[in-house]
Structures are given as structure tokens and as C-alpha cells.
Amino acid sequence: MYGRKVKLRFFFIILFLFSLILSVFLILKSLEENVVYFQSPSDIQLLEEIKYKKIRVGGMVKENSIEVSSEKINFIVTDFKNEISVVYSGVVPNLFAEGKGVVAEGYLKDRSFFEATKILAKHDENYMPPEVNEALKEK
């Protein structure tokens, strides 16, 4: 039905697209370390050496772990497998709370202690009115 040229052009597009996808995939695969915005406490445990380099650690703020003193705030970031305690002095975002997602930017002291220079709250994908949340809590 279609001419030879049409088929060839179609074949060319498929080939071009395929090689493009493959190269982008390989690039992203090799850059994975930099593509991720933060590392989980479990990733930190697997680190071979601790460098003095700015990194981000993310996870959930452990329940009942926030301790506020006059100069700094201490809390524990967990991914429910491993934990890391974080110290930070400065203003935290409004949505920063226990049991919610957090991303801390700063320097790793050792595998279980992190000194943050910036705290970001991570919002989850749940959207609901307050009444629904109350109803869910009661259950």
C-alpha cells in the first residue's frame, strides 16, 4: 500500500528512536548516583567511605524523635530499615513533622550522624480534606 520510500523513512525513525533511547538509558544509568535527589539511610550504610562532601539524606522523621533545644534541633531519619540521626540549626519548613517525609542537605559525620545545613519537607502524594483525615484516623 505504501511506497518503498515511506517504509524506509518509517524504518529510519524507528532506528533513530531506538538508538536514542538506548544512549539516554546508558547515560542515565551511569549517572544514577547524581540523578537521585537524596539517599536513604540504607544507602548511607552501604557507603564505602565517608567523604566531606555535601549530600542529601531523605526518609521519614521517626515518631517521637524530634528534640528542640535553644540552638539546634535533633531528629532521626528512618526508612524503616536503617536510621540516621540528624542535627540542624535553623528554620524548618512548615510541613516538617514527625511521621512525615524529609530531605536533609549537609555533611555526613559518620554512618549514623548527619549534620544538616538545610532541611526540606517532602510532601507525599495524598490529598484530602481535613475531615477525611480525621475519619481515617478514627479507624
Next chain:
Amino acid sequence: MKFIFKFFEPNKIFLITSKAPKYVMALFVIVISIGLLEALIFSPEDYKQSHSVRIMYVHVPAAWISLGIFSSMTFLSLSGYIFKNKNFFLIAKSLAPSGFVFNVIALVTGSIWGKPTWGTWWAWDARITSMLILALFYLMYLVAWRIYEDKDYVLKVTSIITLMGIINVPIIKYSVDWWNTLHQPASINVLSKSSIHSSMLFPLLIMTAAFALFSLLIFLMKYNTELIKIKNKGLDRL
């Protein structure tokens, strides 16, 4: 095939597309009025972020539309290249400006939302960065049409830009699942249950319809301009 080529005669299309904008405009005004009332007044506030959830009713539809338009532009450009039909390229060209505008709106509203929620205006996470890359592809596409005088050449250049940019579209979609990102994962899933309450989903869908109508309106205006340009050059066929 013959029927399709007949259908693509500029004069016949122009008869339809020159009348359509006013109806689309009327429909757009109605839908955006309902959408804004729902989004800004009637929809409830969120349990965690309270009123800043309302930014989502602009942010999410804008992002969807810009992704949808880029995908359509790629499909049209490639079909135009394979079947050597210039009309497809003109449709793609006319779609691009509204796609770009919605892409920028998604980035800007995301930034406005990010400041009170995350605590930062900008983060180089995979979702946000890939969305910025899409905006750059849109910009390249639009600029390419202005740079090249040679018509055959510009069609090839813009096709290649869409072909390279389309790789980015699934990356944007799945970036939140593949990598750790600051951006939250998708709330709306076609196959499984959505994690957004129905009272918030409804205004979101209306706003999406409104933005789609707006894109259609801008597309029709742009497309009419292109057809008039062809007519003035005395060309009967595309």
C-alpha cells in the same frame, strides 16, 4: 488516501477553522469559570498543606497539557516526515506555543508551591530538571521555526527536535518512580485507586478540560494564521 488529501485542502479547512474559535472561546469561558469557582472556592482545603493545595489545580493540568502537546507534536512531525505531508508540520507548529506556555506555567506554579511546602523555590531533582529540559526543547522547536528560511530544512530540524525531546517525556512521567526525588509521586493512577480525594479530583479534571480548550483556541488562531499565509502566497495546496 485520496480522501485525506482532499480534506487537507487549505480552503476547506479554513472554512471550519476560521469559524471555530468563537465557539471554542465561549466554551472555554464557561468551563474555566466553573473550574475556577470549584478550585478556588468550593473545593476543600488540604489536611496538611491547607490552602496552598489550590496551586495544584493550575500546576497539574498545565503539566499534563504541556506533555500531551509535545507528544502530539512529535507524532505529527514524524507522520509528516514519513508521509511527506506538510499539513502535519503546520499543525505541530501551531500547537507548540500553548504547550510551551503551559510548560512554563507548570514550572512557575511548582516553584511557588515548593517554597511554602518544601522550603525551597527550586531543587535539581529528576522531575523538575526533566521538566525544565522539556521547556528547553519547546524553546528550541519554536526558535528553529524562526531561524531557518528554507522550508524543507526547517521541517527536518523541527522533526529531529521533537524526536529527541520525546525521549524526555517518559522520563518525566516515571522520574518520580525510578529515582528518589523531592517531587511526590503521581496521585492519580488510571489502573489503581487514586490517592487524591474525589472532592479535589473533580476541580482538577475541570481545570484540565479548561486548559485543553484554551490550547485548542490558541492552536486554531495560530493555524488560521498559517493558512492565511499560504493563501497569500497564492499556493493552493500545502
